[in-house]
Amino acid sequence: MGTLRFAHPTFCTLLGLLGLVASALAQTAPPPAPPRQHISIGYVEIEGDPRYEPVRAYERLILKTRDHPFAGAQIGIDEAAALVRVLNTEFALERITVKSSAEVASAVVQALEGRDIHFFLIDAPAEAFKPLAASTKGRDTLLFNVSASDDGLRREVCAREFVHVIPSLAMRMDALMQYLTSRKWRDILVFEGPLPADAETVKAFTRSAQKFGAKIVANQRFKAGTDPREREQNNPALLSAIRGNYDVVFVADEAFDFVRQVPYHTVLPRPVVGSIDLEPVAWHWTWEHNGAPQVNSRFDKKSGGRRMDSADWAAWIAVKMVVQATLRTRSADFAKQRDFILGDTGFDGDKGLPVSVRPWDHQVRQAVLLAAPYMVVASAPVEGFLHRINELDTLGDDEPETSCHLNK
Amino acid sequence: MPILRLLLALLCITIFAAALSSAGMAKDTGLVFVSNEKTNNLIVIDPKANKVVKDLKTSRRPRDMHFSSDHTKLYVACGDDDVIDIIDVAKLEVVGKLSTGSSPETFGIDETRRRIYVSNEEGSSLSVIDMDQNIIVQEVPTGAEPEGVFVSEDGHFVYVTSEVGDLIHLIDAESGNVMQDVVVGTRPRRFAATPDHKELWVSAELSGEVYIIDREKFTVESKIEFLPPGMRKTDVTPVDLRITRDGKTAYVTLGHAAHVAVVDVPTRKIQGYILVGKRSWGLGMSRDEKTLYVANGFGDDITVIDLRTRKATVSIPVGRIPWGVVIDD
Numbered sequence: 001m002g003t004l005r006f007a008h009p010t011f012c013t014l015l016g017l018l019g020l021v022a023s024a025l026a027q028t029a030p031p032p033a034p035p036r037q038h039i040s041i042g043y044v045e046i047e048g049d050p051r052y053e054p055v056r057a058y059e060r061l062i063l064k065t066r067d068h069p070f071a072g073a074q075i076g077i078d079e080a081a082a083l084v085r086v087l088n089t090e091f092a093l094e095r096i097t098v099k100s101s102a103e104v105a106s107a108v109v110q111a112l113e114g115r116d117i118h119f120f121l122i123d124a125p126a127e128a129f130k131p132l133a134a135s136t137k138g139r140d141t142l143l144f145n146v147s148a149s150d151d152g153l154r155r156e157v158c159a160r161e162f163v164h165v166i167p168s169l170a171m172r173m174d175a176l177m178q179y180l181t182s183r184k185w186r187d188i189l190v191f192e193g194p195l196p197a198d199a200e201t202v203k204a205f206t207r208s209a210q211k212f213g214a215k216i217v218a219n220q221r222f223k224a225g226t227d228p229r230e231r232e233q234n235n236p237a238l239l240s241a242i243r244g245n246y247d248v249v250f251v252a253d254e255a256f257d258f259v260r261q262v263p264y265h266t267v268l269p270r271p272v273v274g275s276i277d278l279e280p281v282a283w284h285w286t287w288e289h290n291g292a293p294q295v296n297s298r299f300d301k302k303s304g305g306r307r308m309d310s311a312d313w314a315a316w317i318a319v320k321m322v323v324q325a326t327l328r329t330r331s332a333d334f335a336k337q338r339d340f341i342l343g344d345t346g347f348d349g350d351k352g353l354p355v356s357v358r359p360w361d362h363q364v365r366q367a368v369l370l371a372a373p374y375m376v377v378a379s380a381p382v383e384g385f386l387h388r389i390n391e392l393d394t395l396g397d398d399e400p401e402t403s404c405h406l407n408k
Numbered sequence: 409m410p411i412l413r414l415l416l417a418l419l420c421i422t423i424f425a426a427a428l429s430s431a432g433m434a435k436d437t438g439l440v441f442v443s444n445e446k447t448n449n450l451i452v453i454d455p456k457a458n459k460v461v462k463d464l465k466t467s468r469r470p471r472d473m474h475f476s477s478d479h480t481k482l483y484v485a486c487g488d489d490d491v492i493d494i495i496d497v498a499k500l501e502v503v504g505k506l507s508t509g510s511s512p513e514t515f516g517i518d519e520t521r522r523r524i525y526v527s528n529e530e531g532s533s534l535s536v537i538d539m540d541q542n543i544i545v546q547e548v549p550t551g552a553e554p555e556g557v558f559v560s561e562d563g564h565f566v567y568v569t570s571e572v573g574d575l576i577h578l579i580d581a582e583s584g585n586v587m588q589d590v591v592v593g594t595r596p597r598r599f600a601a602t603p604d605h606k607e608l609w610v611s612a613e614l615s616g617e618v619y620i621i622d623r624e625k626f627t628v629e630s631k632i633e634f635l636p637p638g639m640r641k642t643d644v645t646p647v648d649l650r651i652t653r654d655g656k657t658a659y660v661t662l663g664h665a666a667h668v669a670v671v672d673v674p675t676r677k678i679q680g681y682i683l684v685g686k687r688s689w690g691l692g693m694s695r696d697e698k699t700l701y702v703a704n705g706f707g708d709d710i711t712v713i714d715l716r717t718r719k720a721t722v723s724i725p726v727g728r729i730p731w732g733v734v735i736d737d
């Protein structure tokens with residue numbers, strides 16, 4: 001019965017007309033595909049940043065080449081390419097190069113206000129961060145610190161717009177100390193260099209020694225050179241000829257100069273750690289667990305053969321956090337993305353335990369690798385160092401110890 | 409006369425047995441094959457005696473292994489030489505190689521179409537290999553670090569995980585186009601399909617879950633989280649999984665948590681955990697579903713589990729970083 005109705009001429013005409021109208025509509029106005037979103041991530045760096053100058057023995061002998069961690073950020077962007085289909089969102093980096101630390105804050109504000117960029121990787125030394133905190137306070141931005149490990153940024157500066165991706169000095173020293181005490185190398189001879197950074201390092205190391213029950217048996221100030229009148233300060237054998245025993249020699253030498261002579265020159269045959277031989281780092285090119293070989297290999301290709309280091313890792317995971325925030329919230333809304341990044345979620349940093357942001361000082365909690373030149377000797381938290389909530393918080397400033405309470 | 413009859417009967421049996429063994433060649437040897445990433449070999453174990461019977465050299469970094477349907481050949485993806493080794497199961501030696509893309513990890517075989525689908529961990533692609541011509545006929549771009557590969561029973565679709573992209577790609581096998589993607593947990597690794605073809609189970613290593621995908625709708629239907637007693641959530645890193653033929657029970661290796669989880673498939677309830685070795689990854693199950701073999705990546709051994717009692721019975725040292733286990737039965 002019902003089928004007869006369809007045979008009715010008027011109805012058929014009507015239907016035909018409707019069809020025509022529909023097809024005409026379809027031709028003129030195809031169902032609009034949702035416009036593709038673009039999320040730009042700013043990458044702010046300083047031209048001629050001395051931290052990236054090669055470390056030389058003398059003019060033509062380069063000991064270490066160093067570079068801005070831009071390639072780390074780039075592999076993060078490359079990895080997001082597969083998500084374009086799912087998210088209908090493209091990610092891009094905007095590289096912003098300024099002339100000095102003093103220009104970092106204004107460059108960020110300009111990009112935030114003028115070009116609607118909310119996420120920035122800040123590749124600058126500590127001095128750039130205080131003015132940056134002042135000029136971005138309360139604004140819709142997250143600034144990922146990828147290369148400044150100074151503890152002061154996490155303590156006194158303490159700004160909620162920052163996410164400190166690179167491990168703090170305190171975290172690195174705690175990691176090293178965990179390893180030393182796990183080996184029962186608790187009596188430590190310290191060699192301290194002349195730079196302010198060396199003093200900061202020894203300060204953090206001393207604090208770690210107190211925390212984990214090690215003892216600094218002597219702190220010797222060294223001065224690089226060959227002057228025989230200063231041999232008490234420039235000769236590793238004399239410096240290490242102290243009354244009493246020690247298990248290990250810790251050297252703080254930011255300049256990477258004197259420290260080269262320390263291994264094999266101490267009076268007692270003892271391992272050397274700190275600025276050489278066993279270094280606590282965020283990343284190492286020989287790390288071979290948790291999918292690290294694939295990341296190292298992608299980085300190698302992207303950077304034209306450079307070995308991925310700690311700042312590269314930080315830049316990579318920072319980009320990954322933004323991408324994950326977009327993926328998991330299915331949103332390009334900054335507030336939602338920020339809440340996701342600062343929330344409880346763990347990110348896959350290819351270092352075992354998931355990395356996440358500490359709510360009190362916005363430091364990224366993460367494993368720290370103890371790297372020898374050709375091998376990662378151990379990963380901290382070292383087995384046996386326990387924490388009531390998250391073992392990663394055995395490294396660096398835990399909530400009860402910190403002076404920065406962004407969550408309160 | 410009775411003696412003659414007996415002799416005749418014996419003769420018949422002998423001939424029959426001989427015929428069987430020659431026709432079947434290497435069939436049902438029961439041998440267990442374990443691939444070792446770091447020592448570039450397969451260790452072959454006689455499961456009756458739990459003894460190593462052969463140390464079979466392969467190309468570098470052997471990982472995923474699959475038998476041909478008649479079990480005369482074993483295919484082994486070798487990540488550091490960009491090849492799939494072909495092993496003669498009767499002779500226990502490498503008799504050929506297929507070229508793949510960069511760093512092949514896991515693969516699926518469609519013997520009807522004579523295709524191998526292999527994920528190239530470093531190349532971010534799925535290579536489609538013509539098994540007879542030994543050529544790559546297509547490269548399908550995937551998310552970074554593709555890993556698990558599952559070819560649908562009818563050969564029409566290939567499912568691939570992207571470890572870095574947290575995605576499952578649904579690929580049309582004919583055209584090589586990615587038709588759809590579905591987002592799952594962090595670092596998706598391997599697949600197991602339910603025997604009714606309705607669900608695809610995917611392990612998510614870093615989020616410590618198994619995602620269950622409705623194959624018809626290609627959406628996440630539910631997920632299972634694991635936590636063996638006394639373990640921390642962060643230790644739970646599921647990798648390999650198997651579902652029994654009756655579709656009732658699933659076994660999931662939990663990586664650093666050093667346990668295998670036993671799941672009741674219809675209710676998704678975890679029935680228990682079986683203690684195994686360090687970083688348990690690859691799984692192999694005997695055809696009678698009575699024995700489970702677990703490759704312990706950080707223990708350089710395999711754990712043998714009696715599935716009737718759900719207890720580990722013995723562990724057998726193999727090579728360095730054992731990756732996977734297959735059984736010729």
